[in-house]
Amino acid sequence: MRPPATAARRTTGDGAPVEVRRSARRTRTVAAFWENGTAVVAIPARFTVAQEAEWVHRMLEKLQRQGERRSHKGRKRPATDGALAAHAAALSDRYFGGRAVPTSVRWxxxxxxxxxxxxxxxxxxxxxxKLRPMPQWVIDYVLLHELAHLLVAGHNAAFWKLLEAYPDTERAKAFLEGVSFATSRGLEPDEA
Structure with a gap:
């Protein structure tokens, strides 16, 4: 049996890719989990396109609620360049009204x-x-910092005004300064 075609490529609210896996062995249950930065929704093979859409929506909401209850440490970071680019687009939409539009975003x-x-x-x-193991709010700050440079090239008042929209700007700057200080003193990340 051939699975119904999916209408469009899906992403989560924060830009992570979504993969739907149909299984003939799965008859009644639906599951959702994270795998390498991708939200995976496992459904029975017999589901119609409408059932798939309904259950993917439900399960992505469930993953989002679970993510909100967990610490930032438990959240999946954009693992691939594609996921990072999608995340950058979501951050641009949220904080800059979609005005910062990069042509590429990569690790x-x-x-x-x-x-x-x-x-x-x-x-x-x-x-x-080197940002990959850091908290997501720090990665988001660096990404927003670079997105802001697409709108304002220098570090002038207009540039910093853009970053005021992000509530963790000062905290992330302090975090990165601490990491830089520690590594300049020869401390390994585990020691810091």
């Missing part, structure tokens, strides 16, 4: 002295992979 391993960088002329954003 990089060659940034040793910066947490992130943006090239306004071509719209590209790069985040250091």
């Amino acid at each position: 990089v391993s060659n940034q040793n002295s910066r947490w992130g960088s943006a090239t306004p002329s071509d719209g590209s954003i790069r985040l250091s992979d």
Whole structure:
């Protein structure tokens, strides 16, 4: 039996990809879980397109509620460049009214002295992979910082005014300063 075609590519509210898995062995139950930054919804193969849409919606709401009850440590971070780009678009929509539109957003391993960088002329954003183990609110700040550079190139008053919309700006800046201080003193991340 061929599964019904899915109308559009789905993402969660924060931009993570959604995968629907149909199973002939699954007859009555529906499950949802995170796997490598993707929200997976497992449904019976016999579900109609309408049933699939209803259950995916329900289960994504459930995952979101569970995520709100957990600490930030328990949340899945954008693991792939595609998920990071989708997350950047969601942050731009939420904090900048969708005005910051990057052409690419990706993780990089060659940034040793910066947490992130943006090239306004071509719209590209790069985040250091050293951010990956950090809390999501810190990653979001760095991503918003780079998105703001697509709107205002320098660090002037207009730039910082954009970042006032994000409630964790000062906290994230302090966190990153602490990490930089600790690593400059030779402390390993586990020690810090």
